[in-house]
Amino acid sequence: xxxxxxxxxxxxxxxxxxxxxxxxxxxxxxxxxxxxxxxxxxxxxxxxxxxxxxxxxxxxxxxxxxxxxxxxxxxxxxxxxxxxxxxxxxxxxxxxxxxxxxxxxxxxxxxxxxxxxxxxxxxxxxxxxxxxxxxxxxxxxxxxxxxxxxxxxxxxxxxxxxxxxx
Amino acid sequence: xxxxxxxxxxxxxxxxxxxxxxxxxxxxxxxxxxxxxxxxxxxxxxxxxxxxxxxxxxxxxxxxxxxxxxxxxxxxxxxxxxxxxxxxxxxxxxxxxxxxxxxxxxxxx
Numbered sequence: 646x647x648x649x650x651x652x653x654x655x656x657x658x659x660x661x662x663x664x665x666x667x668x669x670x671x672x673x674x675x676x677x678x679x680x681x682x683x684x685x686x687x688x689x690x691x692x693x694x695x696x697x698x699x700x701x702x703x704x705x706x707x708x709x710x711x712x713x714x715x716x717x718x719x720x721x722x723x724x725x726x727x728x729x730x731x732x733x734x735x736x737x738x739x740x741x742x743x744x745x746x747x748x749x750x751x752x753x754x755x756x757x758x759x760x761x762x763x764x765x766x767x768x769x770x771x772x773x774x775x776x777x778x779x780x781x782x783x784x785x786x787x788x789x790x791x792x793x794x795x796x797x798x799x800x801x802x803x804x805x806x807x808x809x810x811x
Numbered sequence: 812x813x814x815x816x817x818x819x820x821x822x823x824x825x826x827x828x829x830x831x832x833x834x835x836x837x838x839x840x841x842x843x844x845x846x847x848x849x850x851x852x853x854x855x856x857x858x859x860x861x862x863x864x865x866x867x868x869x870x871x872x873x874x875x876x877x878x879x880x881x882x883x884x885x886x887x888x889x890x891x892x893x894x895x896x897x898x899x900x901x902x903x904x905x906x907x908x909x910x911x912x913x914x915x916x917x918x919x920x
Contacts, residue, residue: 665879720858723855724855726851727851727852727855731828734835734852735834739838739839741844742909743907743909744908745843745900745906762893764889766893767851767854767889768851769847769851769852769855772843772847772850772892773896774843774893774896775896775900
C-alpha cells in the first residue's frame with residue numbers, strides 16, 4: 646500500500662472529513678478552515694497508519710459523486726411507495742396479503758448487498774428480514790411489492806458500477 | 812412569507828404521515844406487518860418535518876446540518892427495521908397470512 650493511489654485515498658478521506666468539519670463548525674472563517682484542513686489531513690494520515698487503509702476500496706470518487714443522485718432517486722421511490730402503503734393503511738378492509746419471498750441478487754459484494762437490503766427496508770411495503778450470501782429474504786406487505794425489487798437492484802448496481810453478467 | 816407557508820405545509824405533511832404510521836401500527840396483525848408502517852411512514856414523516864425546518868431556516872448553516880440528520884435518520888431506521896425483522900425470523904415467530912393462502916407454499920415460518 647504505497648505509491649500514488651495511497652496518497653489519493655488519503656486525500657479523498659481528508660476531503661470527506663473536511664466537508665463534515667465545515668458543516669459542523671458552521672463557519673468559513675480563515676482560522677477555522679485552516680485548522681480543519683490540518684486536522685483532516687492529520688486524521689487521514691493517522692487512519693492509514695493505524696488501519697492500513699483509508700477508505701473501503703469499493704468507495705471510489707465515482708460512488709461518492711453518484712451518491713446524491715442515488716439518494717434523490719431512492720427518496721422518490723420511498724415517496725411513491727409510501728403513498729401506496731398509506732392507501733392500504735387507510736383502506737377499511739386492510740387489503741394486505743403478506744408473505745416472505747426469497748430474492749437472489751447478482752450484486753457481487755457485501756457492501757452493495759447491504760446498501761440494497763437497506764434500500765429495500767426503506768421502501769415501504771418491503772422489509773429485508775434476512776441476508777445470507779446472495780439470497781435475501783424479503784417480507785412483502787402485498788405480492789405486487791415484490792416487483793419493485795428489481796428496479797432498486799438496478800439502481801444499486803448503477804451506484805457501484807456493477808455490470809450484470811449472469 | 813412563501814418560505815413560512817412551504818415550511819408549514821411540509822411539517823403538516825410530516826405530522827400526517829406520523830399519524831398514518833401510528834394508525835398502521837395499531838391496525839396491522841403481526842410483528843412483520845407492523846414493521847412496515849412504523850419504520851416507513853415515520854421515516855417519511857420525520858424527513859418531511861426536517862426538510863420543512865431546513866426550508867424555514869433558509870440559506871443558513873442549519874440547513875446542511877439538518878440534511879445530515881435526515882441521512883442518519885434514514886440509515887438508522889433501515890438498520891433498526893432490519894434488526895427487528897431478523898430477530899423475529901430467527902425466533903421462528905410465524906407470520907400472519909390471509910386466510911386461505913397458508914397452504915399454497917411452505918416457505919417462511
